[in-house]
Structure formats: C-alpha cells, structure tokens
Amino acid sequence: MQNQKLLPSYFFFLLICLFHVSSSLRQNMQFKQAENYEGSSDLVELEYHMGPVLASSPINLYIIWYGHWKPTQQATIRDFIYSISSSASYPSVADWWKTVRLYTDQTGSNITGNIVLSGELYDFSYSHGTHLSRLDIQSIIKTAVTSYPTPLPLNPHNGLYLVLTSYDVQVQDFCRAVCGFHYFTFPTIVGITVPYAWVGYSGAQCSGMCAYPFAWPKDSPPSRNGGHDIMGSPNGDAGVDGMISVIAHELAEVSSNPLVNAWYAGDDPTAPTEIADLCLGVYGSGGGGGYVGKVYKDSWGNGFNVNGVKGRRFMLQWVWSPLKRRCFGPNALD
Secondary structure: OEEEEOOOOOOOHHHHHHOHHHHOOOOOOOOOOOOOOOOOOOOOOEOOOOOOOOOOOOOEEEEEOOOOOOOHHHHHHHHOOOOOOOOOOOOOOHHHHHHHOOEEOOOEEOOOOOOEEEEEEEEOOOOOEEEEEEHHHHHHHHHHHHHHOOOOOOOOOEEEEEEOOOOOOOEOEEEOEEEEEEEEEOOOOOOOOOEEHHHHHHHOOOHHOOOOOOOOOOOOOOOOOOOOOOOOOOOHHHHHHHHHHHHHHHHHHHHEEEOOOOOOEOOOOOOOOOOOHHHHOOEEEOOEEEOOOOOOOOOOOOEEEEEEEHHEOOOOOOOOEOOOOOOEEOOOOO
C-alpha cells in the first residue's frame, strides 16, 4: 500500500490475519522441506485494476536528500539504487527485482529493469522545517524542481522522485504508523502528476520498528529460536540498512501501483494492500511469525540476503510473486 507498515510487537498477529492461513506462518516449518510456503495463500486476491505500471525504460530516479546526511550513508543508499540495474554475484539486488518485474500493465509490458539515478538535490536548509505533514513531501518536491540555480528536472514521462528525510526530521505518522509511503503528486502543488516515495532515517527514531530486523521493539516477544535474533547490519549502520529495505519496499510498490490503480489487493484503493505489504517481515525461506527466515551471515555475523555492486550486501524484504502465489526472493531455498 502507500505505507510501509511498522513492525511493532503485534506485527505477528497482523500477519496471521492478513494471510488468513495458519499454515503460512507455522512456527515449526523446517528448511529441509521440499517446498516453502512463506505467505502463500489461495485466499490472497491480488488484482490488476487496469492502471499503469512503471514500464518505461529507463525510469529516471531523482533523490532529494532532506536535512543532514553523512557521506557514508548516502554512498550506501546510492549503491543500492545502482544495484537494481547492475549485475552482482547471485543472489543479487537485480535478481530480487526480477520478481517485481513480473507485473505488467494492460498491454503486457513488464515493469522496467532499468532504474537510473538521474539527479540528486541536497536540501540542507530544511526548506519546509523539521516537522512535516504528508502533503509537505510534495511541497519539498516542488521546491526541488524549482530551486535556483540547479533544480531537479520535472519529468512527467519517466520520472520517479524519492524524498529521504534525515535523523532529526519528524514526518506525520513516521514511527507511529509508517516507515515510508508512496503516492503521486498533485498538479495544484507540483504542477504535474508524477510518482514519488518518501522514507525516513530510523537510526535515531524508532529503530526497533523501522530498522527491523537489525533492531527490535523493546516489548517484542522472543523469537521461536529464543532471544530476539537481533543481527548486525551488513553495511555498519542499522538505520541505513533498515531504511534500504523500506526503500526497496516502496520502490516495488510505486513501480507496480504508481497511481494507486494498478496492482493491489482489497476493495479500497485509498488503503490498498500491495505486493510488498503481503510479505512484511519475510526475508528468507521459512520466514513469518516474527522470524525473518533463512538468510546469510558474513564472517562478522551480519545478516544479508542479496549482493550488490562494489561488494555491498543488503537485507531486502521479499515481495509477492504472481507466479508462485507466495512471497519470494532470490535467496529462497526452492
């Protein structure tokens, strides 16, 4: 949906209700089984509503860095964006994106596999303050495309805008209800309709929710393996590494439902359940019920499930596969 939902302590029960099938979240699932059923259900009615998907190639992605960011944080996020369309050792970010690419529009055109970082703007001055409403995100885009002397292009054909807010910026519903969201701009604010997404940095705010699985809510129950299974982040910054999974979540959904009239489940387009919402908290085979699933660990014990450019590693939440009718990622055991 438009929101990348939080993972508070009651997240386990929400997943069970969402998938409607107790077997999808069995705590005793064994990895040696011939098949895995992460989130699988014949009752999930993910439907196509005849709207567009982001099929134009390439999609030009424009990042707006709102607030103060460390160069190392920016470099990690950039490398993730580059990894979507670049080759890396299997399983890679590009392999993960192949599941997103399975979704098509009414002409049969698939979501593009070519996402290009085409521009960046640094809003160090907090042009709209440090307390933002959801609608303020569109105003930030408006400022970015009209700034002097080097505005971002206002691209109505194949543009996608990503607003990232720093550690000290509070956004409406951030930490309370969302970690990120996507939507489309209003012509009355920006001048045209273009898809966009927002994600906040969670290293200082609600890391136990939005930096999952590298942090857990304080009141979360123990995992099935005992303890909380908190793992190290692959790039050394739990806030950024958790944020990258949220960015991946939102990019998958804005690509498959950019105008909120394409791919989603449910009868209410104002609160759609989208292809990443169906797989909240699932990162590997056997995942569900508060367990991330079978993922890799590096020599320091840091968790990851895909490889990226420049030797990067990332932990990305799985998305719903329309072919397998379950959550899927390239690190799946089957």
